[in-house]
Amino acid sequence: MKLRTAILTTFICLLLLSTAFAEENRLEGYASLTGRITDINGNKAKFNEYRDIKSGVYPDIRLGYDTGNYFIDGSGHNIGFDNQNYHFDAGAWGKGKLFLDYNDIPHNITYGAKSFYSGTGTNNLTGAPNTNTGTWKTFDYSLRRKQYGGGLRLDTVKPFYLSAATAREERNGIKPAGASITTPGGPAIEIPEPINYRTNNLNVELGYATKPLFASVQYFYSDFDNENHFLSFEHPTALSTDNLTLPPDNQYYKIGFKGGIRLPMNTRFNVNLSTARAKSNANLLTSYIFEGTADTLTSLSSSVFNGKTDTDNYAFALTAHPLPFIDGKLIYNYYQRKNKSDEIETTDPLSSTTLNPVTFATVAGVPFTNDLFGYKRNTYGVEAGVRLPMRLTILPSYRYVDTHFDNRLDVEKTRDNIYAVDVRWSGPGFMTARAGYERLSRRIDHLVPSVDDNPVENIYEQYLRRFDIAPKDRDTFKIGADIYPLDALSVGIGYKYKKTDYKDASFGLQDDRRNEIDIDADYTFGKLLKLSAYYDYERIKLHQFQRNNPFNGTTLLAPTDTSNATNFNWVVTQKDESYNFGAGADIYVVPSVVTLRIRYDYMDSEGHADFSYLTAAALTGGRTNDNIDLDNLDDYQKSSLTAKVIYNVTKALSVSAGYAYERYRYSDAQLNNYQYTYASGGANYLTGAYSAPSYNANIIFATVAYKF
Numbered sequence: 001m002k003l004r005t006a007i008l009t010t011f012i013c014l015l016l017l018s019t020a021f022a023e024e025n026r027l028e029g030y031a032s033l034t035g036r037i038t039d040i041n042g043n044k045a046k047f048n049e050y051r052d053i054k055s056g057v058y059p060d061i062r063l064g065y066d067t068g069n070y071f072i073d074g075s076g077h078n079i080g081f082d083n084q085n086y087h088f089d090a091g092a093w094g095k096g097k098l099f100l101d102y103n104d105i106p107h108n109i110t111y112g113a114k115s116f117y118s119g120t121g122t123n124n125l126t127g128a129p130n131t132n133t134g135t136w137k138t139f140d141y142s143l144r145r146k147q148y149g150g151g152l153r154l155d156t157v158k159p160f161y162l163s164a165a166t167a168r169e170e171r172n173g174i175k176p177a178g179a180s181i182t183t184p185g186g187p188a189i190e191i192p193e194p195i196n197y198r199t200n201n202l203n204v205e206l207g208y209a210t211k212p213l214f215a216s217v218q219y220f221y222s223d224f225d226n227e228n229h230f231l232s233f234e235h236p237t238a239l240s241t242d243n244l245t246l247p248p249d250n251q252y253y254k255i256g257f258k259g260g261i262r263l264p265m266n267t268r269f270n271v272n273l274s275t276a277r278a279k280s281n282a283n284l285l286t287s288y289i290f291e292g293t294a295d296t297l298t299s300l301s302s303s304v305f306n307g308k309t310d311t312d313n314y315a316f317a318l319t320a321h322p323l324p325f326i327d328g329k330l331i332y333n334y335y336q337r338k339n340k341s342d343e344i345e346t347t348d349p350l351s352s353t354t355l356n357p358v359t360f361a362t363v364a365g366v367p368f369t370n371d372l373f374g375y376k377r378n379t380y381g382v383e384a385g386v387r388l389p390m391r392l393t394i395l396p397s398y399r400y401v402d403t404h405f406d407n408r409l410d411v412e413k414t415r416d417n418i419y420a421v422d423v424r425w426s427g428p429g430f431m432t433a434r435a436g437y438e439r440l441s442r443r444i445d446h447l448v449p450s451v452d453d454n455p456v457e458n459i460y461e462q463y464l465r466r467f468d469i470a471p472k473d474r475d476t477f478k479i480g481a482d483i484y485p486l487d488a489l490s491v492g493i494g495y496k497y498k499k500t501d502y503k504d505a506s507f508g509l510q511d512d513r514r515n516e517i518d519i520d521a522d523y524t525f526g527k528l529l530k531l532s533a534y535y536d537y538e539r540i541k542l543h544q545f546q547r548n549n550p551f552n553g554t555t556l557l558a559p560t561d562t563s564n565a566t567n568f569n570w571v572v573t574q575k576d577e578s579y580n581f582g583a584g585a586d587i588y589v590v591p592s593v594v595t596l597r598i599r600y601d602y603m604d605s606e607g608h609a610d611f612s613y614l615t616a617a618a619l620t621g622g623r624t625n626d627n628i629d630l631d632n633l634d635d636y637q638k639s640s641l642t643a644k645v646i647y648n649v650t651k652a653l654s655v656s657a658g659y660a661y662e663r664y665r666y667s668d669a670q671l672n673n674y675q676y677t678y679a680s681g682g683a684n685y686l687t688g689a690y691s692a693p694s695y696n697a698n699i700i701f702a703t704v705a706y707k708f
Contacts, residue, residue, distance in 0.1 A: 029063040032705035042695030045108040045142070046664065052082035052106055053699065069093060082106040082144065091153075098152040101167075109141035109175065113192070113688040114676060120192045121174055123228035123246075129189075129236040129685055133676045141689055143173035143195055151203075159210035164203070171197040176689035179244060181236055189236055190687045191244065196227035212262035218274075220254040229282065235289050236685060242289045250280035250307075266321035276311040284344065299367060301345040308340040309374075329383040331399075336376035339406070345369045374406040395422040410461060411469045413445040433481045440474040446504075459557040463506035471503035488524040506545065506559050513541040527591045533583040540576040545569065548618070563615035570613045574633070578605035595646045597658075600639075607633030635667040657702040666693045 035057045040047050047053070062075040074088040084104045091097025114136040117125035121139065151165025177193035180186055200223045207216030226247050235242040256274035263269060282305050314334040321327040347367045381399040388394065401416035420438040427433075448461045465471065480494035500512040520534040547569050549557055556567035563569060582601035589596055609630040613619055644658030674691040678684050 026067060027063070027065050028708060029061070030705060030707040031062075032060045032703055034058055034060070034701060034703040037700045039698040040695060041697075042664075043111075043693045044695070045111040045140070046693040047662070047695045047697050048106070048108050050083075050105070050107060052078065053697075054081075056081075071097075095156050096152065096154040099150060101147070101149040103145075103147040105145040105147065107143040107145070107173075109143070110689050110691065111140050111142070112138050113141050113176075114138055115190075115192055115687050116685070117192070117233065121194055123194055123231050125191065125231070125233040127234060128239060129683070131677045136676070139174060139192060141174055141176055141192070141687075143171060143175060146170045159208055161207050161209060163205045163207075166203075167201045169197075169199045171195055171199075176687060177231070177244060179233075179242070181683070187684045189685045190689060191231065191233055192687060193231055193244070193246070194228050197247075198225040198227075199223070213260075215259040216257070218254075218256040218258070220252075220256075222252040224250045224252075230285075236683065238289045240289070243285055245282065245285065248280045248282035248307075250278060252276065252278045268319050270317045270319070272313075272315040274311075274313045276313075278307075278309050278311075280307045281305065282307070299345065299347045302342060304342075305344060306342045310338045310340060312336045312338075325387040327385045329381075331379070331381040331383070333379040334376070335379075337374050339372035339374040341372055343369050343372065371407040371409075373408060375403055375408075377401060377403040391426045393424045395424070396420070405469075408447075408469075410447055410464075410466060411444050412447055414469055415443050417441045430485045431481055431483045433479075435479045436477070438474075438476040440472070440476075442470075442472050442474075444469060444471050460507065463559055465502060465505035465508055467502065467505075467509040470505050470508065472500050473503065474498065474500040488526075489521070491521040492519065494518045507547060508544060510543045510545055513539075515539045528588055530586040530588075531584070533581070535579070535581040537579040538577070540574075542574045543571070544574075545571050563617065565617045565620055568613055568615045568618040570611065570618070572612075573610045575608045575610075576605070576634075577607075578603070580604065593648050597642075597644045597646065599642045602637075602639045604637045606635050609633050630669045632667040632669055632672070637663075637665045639663050652707050654705045654707075655703070656705075658700075660697075660699040660701070662695075662697040662699075664693070664695050 036053065036055055038053060038055050058081055059079050060075075060077050061079070062073075064073040065071065070090075070092050072088075072090040074086070076084070076086045078084045082104055083106055084102075086102045087099070088101075089097055089099035114133055115125075116129050116136050117127045118137065119125050120137065147167065147169045149165065149167035151163065153161065153163040155161045173195045174192045175195055177191045179189050179191055181189055202221045203218070204220075205216055205218045208214065209216075224247075226249055228246050229248060231244040231246055232241050233244070234240070254274055254276035256272070258270075258272050260268060260270040284300065284303055284305055286300055286303065312335070316332045318330045319327070320329075345367055346369075379399060379401045381397065383397040384395065386394045397420045399416070399418040401414075401418070403414045403416075405411055405413070418438065418440045420436065422436040423434065425433045444465075446461075446465070476496070476498045478494070478496040480492070482490070482492050484490040494517070496514075496516040498512075498514040502509050502511065515538070517537040518535070520532075522530070522532040524530045545559070547557070547559055547567070549567050556562055556564070559569055561567070580601065580603035582599070584597070584599040587596040587598070588594075607630075611628045611630075612625045613623070613628070619625065640660065640662045642658060642660045644656055646654060646656040648654045671691055671693075674686075674688070676686050676688065
C-alpha cells in the first residue's frame, strides 16, 4: 500500500504541473482508478491462476515527457496487486536510451491443500501418514515470479551501436511433486515441493549497421540458483528418510554472430552463428528406498555429477530477386548438441539392465553406466516465389533434414523430406484467397539391441517405433480467404487438415488426424454500431496399438503371440474436440460520448478415450470393452460475459462502469470424486492439488480515467 500511495502522490504532483507545459505539449499521459467488487464461488485459485482479480481499488498511470531531443516515459499497471508491472525508459532521440522493468506474475494452483507432513514450504518434511485428513495441515500451492530488468542502448558513434540488458527473476512458492511408494506400479504419494529459484541474465550486443553491411556480436549469460537441492521426506511405509532430487544450480552462456551483406542483382547473404555451453553439478544420492526397504548403491564411481553440454548452431541464407516476378531463397542450417557430462558407473543391488534370457528374471549386482545423449542435424532448403498474371502468386519450397543421434538405443539416423507449396490469389477487389499443401516423409535407421544385451528390448524394439522419431508420412492441407465486400464488413475463413500415418510401428502411435476451422467477422454500421464475432473448432483423433505383458517369466511379447488374461493386445482411440465462439458489440448510444460495450465468449473442450482389449480372456473382474472407456478426459467449459458503459465527460475525462460474469466447469476421470487417501494398488496419499477446479465469478467494476 505504501508503494501505491507514493506513486499516486508523485503522479498527482506531476499532473498539477502539466498545465505549465500545455502550450508546448511536452507532457502527456493518463491516470485511472478502478474499483472492483468480486464474488467468487468455487475454486478461487483456478479463477486467479495467472492474475489477481479481487475486491479493491487499483490505479493505472502513465507519464511521458518529450522535448524533441530528449524523452522520458513511465507507466504502472495494477499497482499494488500480485500482477503489477512497471516500465520506465528515457533517452535522447537517435543517440541512445535506457529502460527499467518490473513485473509480478502469479501462478495459483490450489488454495487450501492438505498434507500430513510438517514443514511444508521447506526442504525437510516430517510426519507419519494417517487417513484422518481433518488433522492434516493446510497450505497453498502457489508460485510468485518477480522479474527485475534494465538496460541501455547507445547509438552515439554511428554506424556502431551497443546494447546491454540485465534481468533477474525470483520464483518462490510451493508446487506439487509426486513419488512412488513402491516401484514400479505401486501406490504413490503427493509431496509439496518448495520453490526458491533465482535466475540472473546478462545480454550484450555490439553491432555495425549501415548499407550494404550489417554485423553484430552477442553474448548471453544466465545463472540459475536453487536454494534447495534435495527434498527430504519421511517415507510412508519405511518410516525412514527418503529424498527427491530438485533442479541443480546451472550456468549457461551463448556467443553469437549475426551478419548480412547486400550483393549485386538484388541478392543478400545472411549468416547467424552461435556456440553455447550449459553446465551444472549435483551431489548424487547413494541410497534409495525400494518396496519399503532402504538400499545402497555400491561402487558409485563419483559422488558428484558434472553435467556439460555444448551446442553449435550455424545458419546461412541467400536470398535473390533477379526478376520483378521471381524471388528465391537458399538456406542451410547446422545444429549439433554434444554431451560432455560425466559418465557415472554404479551397481544397483536389486536390478540392472541385464535380464536372464530364459527366465526374464533380473540379474542383481551388475554395474551399469549412464549413456550420454547427443545429436547433430543438417537442414537444407530452397524456397521460391513466382508472381503470375491475374494477381496469382505461387510459393513452392523444399527442405531436407538429416539427423544423427549419439547413444540413442532405438535409432541412429532420421531423414526428413518436406515439400510444400502455397498459392495466393487477390483477383477480385473484395477478396484475397490462399491455399497450401505440405508433405513430410520421414525414414529412419532403426536399431535393435542384441539378445545378450537385453532380450526384452530385442523383442519389443522389432515392433516399437517411438512417435518422436517414428517413420511417418504427414500431409497438411489448408485453405482460407479474407472477404471484404463492403468497407464496413470483413470476413475471414480458414480450414486446416493434417493427417499423420506412422510407418512400420506395430506398437505405439499408429495415426493422427486433426481438423481446424476458424471464422471471424466484423461489421461497422456508421457511427451507431460495431459488431464482431468469431468461431474456432479443432478436432484431434489419435489411434495407438499396444500389448500388455507383466514380464512374469513368459516370452509372449510379440503382437502375434498367443493372448491370455495377462498377455494381450489392446488398442485405444483418443478424441479431443474443442470449439469456442464469441461475439461483441459497441453501441454508440451518443456518438463519441456514451458507448455501451457488450462481450460474450464461450469455450468447450471434450475428450474421450475408447479402449478395446483384443481378447475376451483379458476382460476380467467385470470389465467390458464399454465400461473401460473414458468418457470424460480433460473436459471443460468456460463462459464469460462483460457489459460496460463508457461515458466521455470531456476529451480528457472518462467514466465507465460495468459487470462481468465468468463460469468454469471441469470434469476428468482422474479428478472427479477426488479422495485424499485411497487404497487402489495400496495406500495412496494426495494433497488436493488440482482438485475441484470449477468456479463461478461475479465482478462489478467502475473506472475514472484522465488523459492529458
